[in-house]
Amino acid sequence: MSVCPKCHYQRTHKDAQVHPDLCPACGIAINKWRARTPTDAEPATGPTAPAATHNLSSRLREHFMWVPEPSPTDNLWGRALVSGLLGLWGLWFVVHGVDWEVIGGSFMHNINLPFHEFGHVLFMPFGRFMTILGGSLFQVMLPLILLCAFSFQQRDNHAASVMLWWCGQSLVDLAPYIADAPYRGLPLVGGAGEESHDWGNLLTQLGWLDQAQTLARASFGLGAVVMAASLWWAFCLLRKRHRLNHES
Incomplete structure (x- = not known):
C-alpha cells in the first residue's frame, strides 16, 4: 500500500517498516479507514461535488444551446x-x-x-x-x-x-x-x-x-x-x- 487513501501521501519503504498501518502525514489507521469507506479507491466524500457541479453546468449549457433538427418550416x-x-x-x-x-x-x-x-x-x-x-x-x-x-x-x-x-x-x-x-x-x-x-x-x-x-x-x-x-x-x-x- 504505497498511497494513503485519505490524504494521498506517497508512502516510502521506510514508512511501511516504521508505521505499517499508520499514515505519517495525516495519522489515520489505514486499514480502519479503508474498512469504513465504501470503496478502496476513494473516501465516501471524495471529489464527487465538483464532478456533480460540472455535470449540472454541462447539462444546463446543453439545454440552453439546444436547437431542433432542420426542417422545411425552419x-x-x-x-x-x-x-x-x-x-x-x-x-x-x-x-x-x-x-x-x-x-x-x-x-x-x-x-x-x-x-x-x-x-x-x-x-x-x-x-x-x-x-x-x-x-x-x-x-x-x-x-x-x-x-x-x-x-x-x-x-x-x-x-x-x-x-x-x-x-x-x-x-x-x-x-x-x-x-x-x-x-x-x-x-x-x-x-x-x-x-x-x-x-x-x-x-x-x-x-x-x-x-x-x-x-x-x-x-x-x-x-x-x-x-x-x-x-x-x-x-x-x-x-x-x-x-x-x-x-x-
Missing part, C-alpha cells in the same frame, strides 16, 4: 431578422441613456406598464413595502417566467432569448423612474399624486434617497448587459442552427 432568417431588430432597438436605448422622454415614450414602456401595475396587486398580500416594490419586481420577473416557459416547455430557445432581451429592457425602463425618486416629477398612472411614487417611497423608507442616481444607472447598466447577453445567446443559437442546416 424560418432561420426570420429569427435572425427579429434578433437584428432587437439589437438595433437595444442600441437605441443605450445610446440615449437614462432619458425619460426616450424610454417612457417607447412602445415597450406601454407593454411594461400594465404588468407593472398588476405586480402591485399581486404582491399586496405581502405587506406595504412589497406592494410598492411588486410593480417593478413583476415587470422584470414576467419575462424570466416566460423565458423558462419557452425554453423548458416549448423547447424554443430563440424565443427564450427574446424574453431575456425583454427582461433587460424592463430594467432599462425602470431607470428613469428610480432616478426621479428625489423629485417625484414624472407623470404617474391616473394622475396619482407624489405619495404614489413607487421609488420615491421605497428609497425614502430604506434611507437611500441620495443613492437614487446610482441605483438608476445600475438598473440601466444591468439592463444593457442583459440585452447584450440575450443577443449573444440568439447569435450562438442561430449559428448552430445554420451549421446544422448546412450539414443536412
